Every structure is written in C-alpha cells, then in structure tokens.
Amino acid sequence: xxxxxxxxxxxxxxxxxxxxxxxxxxxxxxxxxxxxxxxxxxxxxxxxxxxxxxxxxxxxxxxxxxxxxxxxxxxxxxxxxxxxxxxxxxxxxxxxxxxxxxxxxxxxxxxxxxxxxxxxxxxxxxxxxxxxxxxxxxxxxxxxxxxxxxxxxxxxxxxxxxxxxxxxxxxxxxxxxxx
Amino acid sequence: xxxxxxxxxxxxxxxxxxxxxxxxxxxxxxxxxxxxxxxxxxxxxxxxxxxxxxxxxxxxxxxxxxxxxxxxxxxxxxxxxxxxxxxxxxxxxxxxxxxxxxxxxxxxxxxxxxxxxxxxxxxxxxxxxxxxxxxxxxxxxxxxxxxxxxxxxxxxxxxxxxxxxxxxxxxxxxxxxxxxxxxxxxxxxxxxxxxxxxxxxxxxxxxxxxxxxxxxxxxxxxxxxxxxxxxxxxxxxxxxxxxxxxxxxxxxxxxxxxxxxxxxxxxxxxxxxxxxxxxxxxxxxxxxxxxxxxxxxxxxxxxxxxxxxxxxxxxxxxxxxxxxxxxxxxxxxxxxxxxxxxxxxxxxxxxxxxxxxxxxxxxxxxxxxxxxxxxxxxxxxxxxxxxxxxxxxxxxxxxxxxxxxxxxxxxxxxxxxxxxxxxxxxxxxxxxxxxxxxxxxxxxxxxxxxxxxxxxxxxxxxxxxxxxxxxxxxxxxxxxxxxxxxxxxxxxxxxxxxxxxxxxxxxxxxxxxxxxxxxxxxxxxxxxxxxxxxxxxxxxxxxxxxxxxxxxxxxxxxxxxxxxxxxxxxxxxxxxxxxxxxxxxxxxxxxxxxxxxxxxxx
Numbered sequence: 001x002x003x004x005x006x007x008x009x010x011x012x013x014x015x016x017x018x019x020x021x022x023x024x025x026x027x028x029x030x031x032x033x034x035x036x037x038x039x040x041x042x043x044x045x046x047x048x049x050x051x052x053x054x055x056x057x058x059x060x061x062x063x064x065x066x067x068x069x070x071x072x073x074x075x076x077x078x079x080x081x082x083x084x085x086x087x088x089x090x091x092x093x094x095x096x097x098x099x100x101x102x103x104x105x106x107x108x109x110x111x112x113x114x115x116x117x118x119x120x121x122x123x124x125x126x127x128x129x130x131x132x133x134x135x136x137x138x139x140x141x142x143x144x145x146x147x148x149x150x151x152x153x154x155x156x157x158x159x160x161x162x163x164x165x166x167x168x169x170x171x172x173x174x175x176x177x178x179x
Numbered sequence: 180x181x182x183x184x185x186x187x188x189x190x191x192x193x194x195x196x197x198x199x200x201x202x203x204x205x206x207x208x209x210x211x212x213x214x215x216x217x218x219x220x221x222x223x224x225x226x227x228x229x230x231x232x233x234x235x236x237x238x239x240x241x242x243x244x245x246x247x248x249x250x251x252x253x254x255x256x257x258x259x260x261x262x263x264x265x266x267x268x269x270x271x272x273x274x275x276x277x278x279x280x281x282x283x284x285x286x287x288x289x290x291x292x293x294x295x296x297x298x299x300x301x302x303x304x305x306x307x308x309x310x311x312x313x314x315x316x317x318x319x320x321x322x323x324x325x326x327x328x329x330x331x332x333x334x335x336x337x338x339x340x341x342x343x344x345x346x347x348x349x350x351x352x353x354x355x356x357x358x359x360x361x362x363x364x365x366x367x368x369x370x371x372x373x374x375x376x377x378x379x380x381x382x383x384x385x386x387x388x389x390x391x392x393x394x395x396x397x398x399x400x401x402x403x404x405x406x407x408x409x410x411x412x413x414x415x416x417x418x419x420x421x422x423x424x425x426x427x428x429x430x431x432x433x434x435x436x437x438x439x440x441x442x443x444x445x446x447x448x449x450x451x452x453x454x455x456x457x458x459x460x461x462x463x464x465x466x467x468x469x470x471x472x473x474x475x476x477x478x479x480x481x482x483x484x485x486x487x488x489x490x491x492x493x494x495x496x497x498x499x500x501x502x503x504x505x506x507x508x509x510x511x512x513x514x515x516x517x518x519x520x521x522x523x524x525x526x527x528x529x530x531x532x533x534x535x536x537x538x539x540x541x542x543x544x545x546x547x548x549x550x551x552x553x554x555x556x557x558x559x560x561x562x563x564x565x566x567x568x569x570x571x572x573x574x575x576x577x578x579x580x581x582x583x584x585x586x587x588x589x590x591x592x593x594x595x596x597x598x599x600x601x602x603x604x605x606x607x608x609x610x611x612x613x614x615x616x617x618x619x620x621x622x623x624x625x626x627x628x629x630x631x632x633x634x635x636x637x638x639x640x641x642x643x644x645x646x647x648x649x650x651x652x653x654x655x656x657x658x659x660x661x662x663x664x665x666x667x668x669x670x671x672x673x674x675x676x677x678x679x680x681x682x683x684x685x686x687x688x689x690x691x692x693x694x695x696x697x698x699x700x701x702x703x704x705x706x707x708x709x710x711x712x713x714x715x716x717x718x719x720x721x722x723x724x725x726x727x728x729x730x731x732x733x734x735x736x737x738x739x740x741x742x743x744x745x746x747x748x749x750x751x752x753x754x755x756x757x758x759x760x761x762x763x764x765x766x767x768x769x770x771x772x773x774x775x776x777x778x779x780x781x
Contacts, residue, residue: 064765064778102771122772129768134759141755 004053004164008040009073011066012093012133013059016150017084023153034164048076054163055080060090061134065127074140079163082142085149094133101131186211187222198227201237201530205244206511214248240532242296242514243472250285250292252330256308259298259434260668261591261654265305273320277327291330297516297672298434299473302591303360303598311336312475314355347444352480359441360598365585367565368601374448375493377567381456382501386416389460393563395571397583402428402556403626403650411553414543415461418551423463425454426547426554428524430471432516433627434672435652438587439557441599443477446561447484451507452493453560456567458505461553466507469524472514481509516676520724521554534680535724558587578604582643590615593657604643617655622662627652628669629729634740662744663699666733670695673730684727687718691734702758703749712738
C-alpha cells in the first residue's frame with residue numbers, strides 16, 4: 001500500500017508553525033516512514049504532483065495569492081487542517097483588521113520615514129491585498145483545527161498519527177493549554 | 180462662561196472631593212461644559228488624585244458620557260426592536276433630513292447631535308427619543324419637524340413638549356409627555372395604601388420578624404433572577420460590617436421593560452417606604468436608589484418625594500418615633516445595561532466602570548464601599564410594603580408553588596393595548612395575549628432579549644419562575660414580522676452593551692452576530708446553524724456574569740422554537756458555504772494602489 005501524502009503551506013503566517021512541525025525532533029524520521037510529502041516548504045516541492053491526503057495550512061489569508069493557494073490546497077487535499085492561531089483566527093496579521101486597508105498602505109508606503117519613492121506598489125505581478133485578514137475557514141471548508149501559537153509539536157504529531165492510524169486523538173491538558 | 184478649571188474645581192468640591200462620586204462629578208462637568216475633554220479629565224484626575232486613565236475609563240464606559248461635544252441639543256433616538264416595529268426608520272430619516280446630519284454625528288455648527296441609544300424604557304410609546312434629558316414619545320415625522328425647528332430657533336427643550344401624559348407625569352416637577360399606560364391594576368402594587376402605615380407596622384416588629392414575614396410571603400426578586408428576598412435580607416443582616424446599605428436597583432435596562440418607570444412615577448412613596456423597611460430589616464441607615472440615566476426626567480420629582488417623606492417622618496431621624504434612622508440618596512447612572520447586574524451597579528455607584536465583580540464575596544457580604552449591601556428591585560421593595568400591611572400569608576395565597584404574589588408586566592410590540600399589567604404569577608401567555616389584544620402573535624419574547632422567545636406551541640405556558648421567568652418585559656411579535664430582524668437587533672444590543680471584561684462575552688457576541696448574519700444572507704449550510712448553536716452554548720457556559728450567560732438566548736431560543744425559520748434559509752445540498760467575495764475584498768487596496776483588480780485566475 002502506498003503511503004499517505006501530506007502537503008503543507010504557510011500563507012499569512014511566520015513559519016513558526018512549520019518550525020513547530022520540525023520540533024517533533026527525531027519523530028520526523030518516523031513521520032517519513034509513515035507519510036510521503038508533496039507540495040511543501042519542507043521538501044521544497046512547489047506544485048502539486050498528485051492528490052494528497054492531508055493538507056496542513058499555516059497562516060490566514062491577507063492577499064489574493066493566499067486565497068488562490070488555499071483554494072488549490074482544498075482542491076488537492078482530502079483533509080485540510082488549519083494549523084495555529086493565524087490560520088484559525090487571523091492571528092497577529094489580523095491586528096490590521098480594525099484599520100482601513102488604505103490607511104495601512106499609506107502608513108507603510110507613503111508616510112513611513114524610511115521610504116523615499118512614495119508609491120503604493122501597484123505592479124500586476126504582486127498579489128492584491130485583501131480588505132482584512134481572513135481566517136482560512138471563511139474562504140474554504142476546513143476539516144480540523146489545531147490551535148496554538150504555535151501548536152505544540154506534540155499536538156501536531158498526535159493529530160497526524162491519529163489521522164493516519166484512525167485512532168482517537170489524545171489531548172492532555174498540557175498540550176492544549178495556552179496560559 | 181467660567182473657566183474649565185473653575186468649573187471642575189467647583190463641581191468636585193460640591194461632592195466633597197470624593198472619588199466614589201465620580202459618576203456625579205462627570206455628569207455635572209459634562210452638563211456645564213458640554214463634554215469632558217482631555218483637559219477636564221486631567222483636572223478631575225489631579226484634584227481626586229487619580230490617574231487620567233481612571234477617569235477616562237469611566238467616561239468611555241458609559242453611553243451618555245462623552246469626551247467630545249455632542250451638540251447643544253443631543254438627540255438620543257431609541258433603537259430597540261419595538262422602536263423599529265413602530266417605524267423608527269422613518270423617524271430617524273426625518274431627523275436626519277431636518278437636522279442635516281446623519282446619526283452618530285453632530286452638526287458642523289455644534290448645534291444638534293443625533294445619536295442612537297439602547298431601549299429607554301418607553302416601549303409602550305415608541306418611537307421615542309431623549310433630547311437633553313427630556314423624553315419625546317410617539318414620535319411622528321411632523322413632530323420631528325416641529326422639534327427640530329424649535330431646536331434651531333434655540334428654544335428650551337422643555338418648551339418643545341406640547342402635551343403631557345397622565346397622572347404624575349403632569350406634575351410641575353415632571354411635565355413629561357410620557358403616558359403611564361396602566362392597563363391592569365392588581366392587589367399588591369396598585370391597591371390603595373396609606374403612606375407610612377407599612378414602615379410603622381414593620382417598626383412594631385423585631386427586624387428578624389420582618390425578615391420572617393418576607394420569608395412567609397416567599398417573596399422573590401422582581402428584577403428577573405428571582406432570588407428569595409427574605410434570604411437576601413437575612414444574609415445581609417447577619418453579615419458583619421460597621422454599617423449596612425440598601426440599594427434600590429432602578430436601572431431597568433432590559434429592552435422592553437418599563438414597569439419601574441411607572442412605579443417611580445406613580446408609587447415612589449411606596450418604593451421609598453419599602454427601602455426603609457429593608458433598611459430596618461438588614462440594619463442599614465443609608466439607602467441609595469440607582470436611577471438609570473434615561474429616567475433623569477423623574478429626578479427632581481423623586482427628590483421632592485424624598486423631602487415630603489422626611490417631612491412626614493417616614494424617612495429621616497427617629498422614624499415614627501421608634502428610634503430608627505434611615506435616609507435615601509439618588510445615584511444617577513449614565514447609560515449601561517450591565518449596571519443592572521447588582522455588583523456592576525455597586526461598582527458604578529462607587530464611581531467606577533460598571534464591570535461586574537467576582538463573587539464571592541456577594542454584595543450581601545461585601546457590597547457598596549465594602550459594607551454588607553442588599554440590592555433589590557423597585558417592584559420587590561414595593562411588594563415588601565404590601566406584605567407588611569397584609570401579611571406574608573395573604574401574599575403567599577396568590578401565585579404558583581415557586582412564585583408568590585403578582586408580577587408587573589411591561590407589554591409592548593404587536594398588540595392593541597401596550598402598557599403595564601399587574602397579573603397573578605402563573606398567568607398563561609395565552610391569557611395575557613387575550614388581555615392585551617395580541618392574539619395574532621406568532622412569537623412572544625418573554626423576559627426581554629435575555630429571556631426566551633416562544634412560539635405558539637408554548638403559549639399555554641405560565642409566566643412565573645417555575646416556568647417562564649421574566650423581569651417584566653413581554654414583547655409581542657405579530658405574524659408579519661421578520662423574526663430574524665428582531666433577533667439581529669437583540670444581538671446588536673448585546674454587542675453594544677457587553678462590558679468587555681471577559682472574552683466569551685466580548686468576542687462571543689460578535690461571533691454570534693456575524694454567524695447570524697451569514698445565515699440571514701442565505702449563504703449558509705445546516706452546519707452553520709449547528710455551529711451557531713454550539714457557540715451559544717460556549718458563550719452561555721463561559722461568560723463571567725449574567726449578561727453573557729443570557730445574551731445568546733435570542734439566537735438559542737429561536738433555534739429551538741423556530742428551527743424551520745433557520746432551515747428555510749440554509750442550503751441543504753452542501754455542508755459548507757463561503758461568503759468570501761474576492762473582488763469586493765481587493766477593491767479598496769487596488770483603488771489605493773491605482774490597480775485594476777484581476778480576479779479571473781483566482
């Protein structure tokens with residue numbers, strides 16, 4: 001039987017959740033035995049080459065490229081998981097949500113003391129900025145949510161193993177407490 | 180005009196440089212100066228030896244306090260669900276057209292400000308507004324034009340009131356156009372009584388026996404929660420403290436309730452006598468009535484009633500020659516629903532943000548200024564008067580097993596005769612609908628937004644703590660109403676009124692409202708309804724005080740009782756619907772950058 005295929009992406013996130021995946025330490029060797037990675041920063045595969053079983057999404061959507069990428073993952077993954085605060089609720093990037101996007105752009109590109117060409121970037125190659133940062137589940141259907149900033153390595157590990165083996169997920173308090 | 184410093188100094192010294200009177204200080208400074216500016220905040224803080232944040236925190240907490248001018252004339256138009264039913268939208272537009280600015284703003288010349296406000300206790304005569312403390316009811320577009328013309332001509336707001344309501348509303352000290360609308364008088368509140376007879380009867384007994392009589396009556400709090408009054412008084416009496424306090428909760432803020440307004444207008448003597456009885460029972464010499472800011476128009480009148488009672492020796496020193504001293508002061512609120520919660524009310528009366536306290540200790544143990552305090556509803560205290568006169572057994576003969584006596588109901592919405600009804604506990608919703616001319620109702624909101632929305636199948640249920648509990652608010656919803664609009668209005672209210680202290684209530688109510696909007700937009704699946712219900716349970720179970728523990732009820736109880744309404748809105752063939760619109764989401768940023776949005780490839 002072929003191994004289950006996993007893909008991962010970091011949208012409007014900080015890669016902290018991916019770091020947390022690596023925090024499973026030597027279990028990563030066990031993981032490689034259990035699964036095969038497809039599109040992911042971990043193996044640097046840029047495009048989907050086959051249908052995947054599990055997609056792990058870090059970060060919410062702050063621009064059109066995030067949206068496109070997220071929709072691509074939904075299309076190519078049987079199970080899609082929001083990993084971490086940003087994917088689930090927007091996280092730190094969503095701190096701009098109370099401020100009109102025009103003001104944000106002006107502050108960053110026109111009024112900022114360290115810029116001198118005074119232009120809001122407008123090249124068609126650039127992703128378009130969304131009016132606010134959206135959690136992933138507002139754009140596509142998300143099957144599971146792994147909370148944390150970042151979620152602990154143990155939580156990610158347990159969740160993946162549970163999904164792969166069909167066993168029930170064990171969530172001791174230490175793994176999901178955040179205070 | 181006197182200088183800012185002089186005004187602030189004079190006001191603060193009027194209240195003895197006492198920081199616990201910050202509510203009054205801010206109110207008076209605002210009355211003098213039109214708003215409480217940064218300079219005024221700094222000055223108040225300096226004199227009271229507080230930080231500026233302490234003062235600013237109080238100002239920004241309350242709806243009627245403001246740091247920026249809201250006009251020489253400030254119009255607060257009620258935006259409750261019943262106001263909407265009665266044509267608020269047209270009235271709001273009439274104001275905007277005549278004044279020349281939109282709601283939430285003040286005209287550029289600083290003359291008139293237009294603002295929304297939560298239920299002002301006039302649901303039986305909506306649309307209604309408060310302008311500089313003066314109440315205007317049953318507004319029509321013509322009336323609005325006249326009022327605005329008057330304001331533009333610089334008239335005194337009081338002179339814009341053309342007609343007066345009935346009863347004491349006509350008295351020189353009130354002169355309000357508010358109508359009492361007393362539709363049904365019952366034996367507890369509206370039977371005749373002789374002023375001073377009840378406190379005399381109480382003073383002829385030992386305080387413990389007064390409490391015993393209240394226990395025999397099985398009197399329960401009329402504010403909605405229904406805590407046994409005798410037990411509360413006993414706890415308070417037994418709690419150790421250098422002094423004790425009685426606070427009357429006259430902050431009826433539950434949308435749709437206005438019964439206390441009528442008691443305060445027609446039966447204030449009875450209420451104050453009830454406070455004195457409570458004072459005697461718990462061992463207090465000081466009473467405070469916490470009056471909601473919306474009822475400011477009754478303040479002068481109530482002060483006169485207090486003077487009368489002192490003159491008659493029903494209040495004051497050595498009451499009825501029995502050696503008992505008791506007096507009452509009025510504490511004004513400033514517009515905050517959460518202050519109806521007793522510990523939040525105490526915080527507010529102490530000049531702080533009206534945020535609920537952790538309990539224990541309960542107010543009966545450590546209440547106002549840390550002293551044992553009993554906080555009782557207006558109607559509860561009036562019931563105590565009647566119990567002193569007629570006896571606990573007489574009282575307990577009325578009502579149901581768990582709810583004795585009568586209940587004053589504030590009925591509004593789609594019925595022929597909105598107003599006040601004193602009915603025996605245990606009256607069925609059907610009987611009430613019959614009484615008020617509301618037989619065509621498709622839904623009845625019992626107990627206000629924080630209560631229960633029931634459908635026809637439950638109209639046989641009884642109004643009492645054993646079945647459908649209510650603090651008095653009954654809103655009748657006719658067959659042609661969009662129930663979603665009403666539920667949405669209630670959620671708007673809770674989002675606005677959440678004090679923000681705890682996350683489940685502060686964030687949860689916003690999430691509930693957004694999820695409701697998703698369903699209302701038709702872009703939702705059955706799963707969204709399930710999630711909405713789950714969120715209701717989370718907010719109810721994890722919020723810190725009664726506000727968040729009940730705020731999901733408009734959604735929660737309509738999902739239970741009107742599930743078909745939700746099901747008709749959702750898509751059945753999918754378990755996920757997104758409301759995301761890429762083109763709309765990128766519009767603003769592309770405009771700012773001078774780009775043409777391209778969304779085809781996404």
